[in-house]
Amino acid sequence: MKNKRIIYLSYQVFIAILAIITIVMLLAYYAGDLNLDAYPYNLIDSGIWAVFVVDYLVRFARAKDKKYFFTHNLFDLLSIIPASSIFAFFRVAQIGRTFRMLKLLRIARLVGLTGRLASLFKRSEFLYYLYISIAVILVAAAMFRISEKFSFNEALWWAITTATTIGYGDITPKTGLGRGAAIILMFLGIGFIGMLTSTITEYFAKEDEEKVGRQLDRLENENRQLKHELDEVKALLIKQSNDSNHHQSA
16 A cells, blocks of 8 residues: 555656656747757657656546546646647648647646646645746746747746736737736736735744744643652652651650
């Protein structure tokens, strides 16, 4: 039983590492530092995609309730969207339009991968909200970069200022997709950052409570020990007094 758990945890770590590698590659792609359609990145991307496809299909086949599995693993489904130029069946229109479609598909895949990773942080509420807040900002920045033709650094700056309600207004969305990204940040980003702030406050408050609790426990133990020692001294004094009275009467 213990070995099965170790194997399961090791496999989850392996999947998480692959997801992180893909997310980093996608962000580098949107930043213009990496070409996912060039060797060797296309092979790495396709290989990781194949692992996720096999993982999803095996888990789906083993699931007793297929409908429940499908509805509760939508992020996993998004993470296996084929978004590589290797898949020629996506070339249904002009090359420029196909390139734009691939970028949009990669955003969907990025959403799926970030959602899949988020499930690993659910045990820690602080890490979960921190990760979700960062993921929402990065995805919105990627959408904004594609639609508004800004650099990724400028798009990321816009996403952060929008999510934190600062909104300098130096960069504004003009396309439908860019405004969609703004809506995501305004309705989700602010909420997640608000929850993150309250979680941080609660986290430190809980730490203070635990610290005070430990101090109280220590004081209680010291008081208990002191009482025990006082009882011993009292018993010794009573014994000495009885012995003294006994000698005097003798």
